[in-house]
Amino acid sequence: MTILVTGGCGYIGSHMTWCLHDAKEDFVVIDNLSTGFDWAIPQSAKLYEGEITDLDLLQTIFRNHDITAVIHFAGSIIVPESVSNPLKYYNNNTAASRTLIEACVKNNIKHFIFSSTAAVYGDPEVIPVSEDAPLTPLSPYGTSKLMTELMLRDTAAAHDFKYTALRYFNVAGADPEGRTGQSTKNATHLIKVACEAALGKRTHLGIFGDDFDTPDGTGVRDYIHVSDLASAHYLALKRLRDGGDSIVMNAGYGDGYSVLQVIDAVKAVSDVNFEVKKEPRRAGDSPKVVADNSRIMSNLDWKPQFDDLPTIVKHALDWEKKLQFKNSL
Numbered sequence: 001m002t003i004l005v006t007g008g009c010g011y012i013g014s015h016m017t018w019c020l021h022d023a024k025e026d027f028v029v030i031d032n033l034s035t036g037f038d039w040a041i042p043q044s045a046k047l048y049e050g051e052i053t054d055l056d057l058l059q060t061i062f063r064n065h066d067i068t069a070v071i072h073f074a075g076s077i078i079v080p081e082s083v084s085n086p087l088k089y090y091n092n093n094t095a096a097s098r099t100l101i102e103a104c105v106k107n108n109i110k111h112f113i114f115s116s117t118a119a120v121y122g123d124p125e126v127i128p129v130s131e132d133a134p135l136t137p138l139s140p141y142g143t144s145k146l147m148t149e150l151m152l153r154d155t156a157a158a159h160d161f162k163y164t165a166l167r168y169f170n171v172a173g174a175d176p177e178g179r180t181g182q183s184t185k186n187a188t189h190l191i192k193v194a195c196e197a198a199l200g201k202r203t204h205l206g207i208f209g210d211d212f213d214t215p216d217g218t219g220v221r222d223y224i225h226v227s228d229l230a231s232a233h234y235l236a237l238k239r240l241r242d243g244g245d246s247i248v249m250n251a252g253y254g255d256g257y258s259v260l261q262v263i264d265a266v267k268a269v270s271d272v273n274f275e276v277k278k279e280p281r282r283a284g285d286s287p288k289v290v291a292d293n294s295r296i297m298s299n300l301d302w303k304p305q306f307d308d309l310p311t312i313v314k315h316a317l318d319w320e321k322k323l324q325f326k327n328s329l
């Protein structure tokens, strides 16, 4: 019983590999190292460097290992880039996933965990947003992920194949033991950017709009610790192994924090009063996106360990300090 982790060298994927390592599961990784790092995964892990669209490589992996499940992270994730280059997203996310799913069906792989996104909801009308809300993504990124969800749904209806799609809210933080973290250069995510500002890697932090219809006027998001997200994937896999049916679930804590609250937390944890500037709204940003997480809470025995903003920030900041060292190597 070996698990194939696609995109296992990336931010969330590498936390997944450590989760599986800690659980003493057998796993192998496929990653093209376009945005991931081979040092981010356990040294003992087997890495196949290449594309998930390379059918020969997939066949080699299936021949060499008794793959019984796939956890699929590989893909592109930059929303503005998906607007300017949509076909890249329909290729790297939708078409590549189609090839991978087909290879799974052909090789009799019955369990598939997919990294989806709250971007499938677009600008949700009802908050907290449940899985049954209208699916109206605002970007090709969201659409490319939604299309993969639909392929999985139809594949599961036609074949002996079960999947779980986890719709991530705002993933942040880093491995509490400092083994991996968010290492992508030119990141745009708030907690990462604020940590960079606190460490002097940026001159300031911009607040993208302070006139939203929210308590303090800034955007509200549901920040989930990446290690809790990895453990949710593992529990989702165990549920399928135990005979659970295909399911789509929000992965968030159900708590909302504003940009100002995040800034306060980063300033408090870092003890640095970095400069903050008001800037115009970013195109396509929703005022508030918070998960209704009742489905994941009732279907998995998920007990988040790090559901606490200062803890998320501390782990992100610790990693950012370490990364400074790694980047200078």
Ligand code: UDP
Binding pocket: 170, 188, 189, 190, 191, 193, 205, 206, 207, 208, 209, 218, 219, 220, 221, 259, 282, 285
């Ligand atoms: N944000 C901000 N400044 C930044 C980055 C983000 O004010 O430098 C805001 C953004 O407008 C949103 C929230 O922080 O309200 C979370 O944005 P992020 O890019 O982290 O995630 P998103 O929710 O867009 O996926």
